[in-house]
Amino acid sequence: MHVIADLTVVPLGVGLSLSPYVVEVERILDAAGLAHQLHPNGTSVEGDWDAVLAAVKRCHEVLHGQGVPRVHTELRLGTRTDKDQRMADKTASVQAKLG
Numbered sequence: 001m002h003v004i005a006d007l008t009v010v011p012l013g014v015g016l017s018l019s020p021y022v023v024e025v026e027r028i029l030d031a032a033g034l035a036h037q038l039h040p041n042g043t044s045v046e047g048d049w050d051a052v053l054a055a056v057k058r059c060h061e062v063l064h065g066q067g068v069p070r071v072h073t074e075l076r077l078g079t080r081t082d083k084d085q086r087m088a089d090k091t092a093s094v095q096a097k098l099g
Contacts, residue, residue, distance in 0.1 A: 001049045004078045004087055008042035009059050012070035021063055028058050037087060042074070046087050049079070 011021045025043065029036040032055040034047040045052055060071050 001079055002046070002084065003049045003052050004044065004046045004085070004090070005052050006042055006074075006076040007045050007056065008074040009056075009063070010072045010074075011063050011068040012072060014068055021066075021068065024062055024066070025059050028062060029055055032058070035087065044087050052077075 007025075009021070009025050011018060014021070022038075026036070026038060029043065029045060032047075032051055034045050034051060034055055036043050036045045045055070056073060056075060060073070063071050
């Protein structure tokens with residue numbers, strides 16, 4: 001099943017600068033071969049359901065392996081059965097209506 005997800009991974013107990021951990025999450029998504037787009041509050045990800053959830057698990061494993069004591073993840077998932085839809089389709093639809 002294809003899924004579009006909004007993913008926010010928050011390492012806790014590592015200070016204020018989180019960008020090195022965000023970089024690591026982006027690398028994990030790249031390595032998983034998933035389409036993804038970074039935004040100010042997280043990352044949009046799309047792909048096979050199992051691959052997306054495996055990548056989220058990998059994010060936790062890698063960050064804990066780097067010494068992060070706590071990892072909090074927020075994940076919103078969307079699926080469709082009526083048509084094949086990608087992240088770009090969703091944003092293009094809104095952009096077209098904006099003119």
